[in-house]
């Protein structure tokens with residue numbers, strides 16, 4: 001095995017992050033500067049503000065990552081950066097910074113797909129995990145069911161037709177008045193609610209059994225709220241949140257388990273911000289145990305955006321000698337598996 005210590009940078013949304021990762025699995029440092037408090041004022045991420053804040057933070061975040069690892073840029077074998085998908089202005093800050101560092105220090109540059117990073121977060125705490133496996137990627141911008149055939153080799157089995165799972169959490173939380181970011185708040189309040197209080201629809205898509213749709217569910221929650229308001233019925237927020245969460249989790253787990261059966265996965269993983277959801281983790285754990293499937297998930301801090309996962313993914317790109325040129329650009333709608 002080739003040894004490689006990689007400085008990784010992530011700035012695709014609202015966290016400015018840098019990490020130093022050795023051989024794709026050993027995290028020497030993982031610094032995350034979150035902008036959540038700033039965007040909470042507006043009820044969601046404001047792209048212009050995100051880019052400006054990344055510019056302010058990136059230098060010190062990278063310096064902190066190197067210092068915490070006890071290493072300098074000269075000790076790195078490569079500099080890696082998320083180049084898509086994400087907010088173009090936010091991505092550009094990371095890409096430009098990584099290019100400047102790599103060029104100045106004469107290090108190879110590695111461009112990483114953000115979703116590939118989320119998937120590879122599973123390698124960090126599960127040193128024995130190797131492809132092939134199935135992975136449910138559920139974040140604020142993406143909902144993908146992926147066949148991880150090999151390192152860097154992905155087949156997308158299903159994707160969302162409308163809202164991402166995290167987006168649905170955020171929109172429903174806002175409608176119930178829980179604030180931003182909605183996912184963790186719905187997770188917390190649902191613990192006190194009855195998940196069967198309201199029966200919400202579980203969308204199925206004709207001819208695409210692994211695709212997802214969450215906009216109908218979101219509308220059903222909004223209709224339920226309107227109905228209660230018109231009839232002067234007091235809404236039990238915990239019951240409503242728990243019932244919504246249960247509907248999302250049901251669909252995610254059902255799709256993952258069906259795919260495991262069809263593709264013969266012996267291992268299933270989850271990734272992305274929504275993978276830190278306690279109900280999803282519990283339901284996946286139980287379903288996998290029942291089916292004799294090994295279940296993997298990152299710690300919550302490695303589920304939401306971070307640069308350690310980018311360093312993990314970058315190692316396998318580095319090993320395959322997939323280096324980026326100095327013309328590397330941000331690609332806001334980059335698809336998984338594309339270069």
Ligand code: KG4
Nearest residue numbers: 139140141166183184187273274277304305
């Ligand atoms: O992966 P991530 O940090 O950013 C993207 O790449 O989109 O995911 C953020 C999303 C947000 O929508 C947030 O509400 C959701 O993950 N999220 C959760 C939980 N923690 C974060 N959703 C449900 N339950 C949680 N505990």
Ligand code: ZN
Nearest residue numbers: 118139304305
């Ligand atoms: Zn993400």
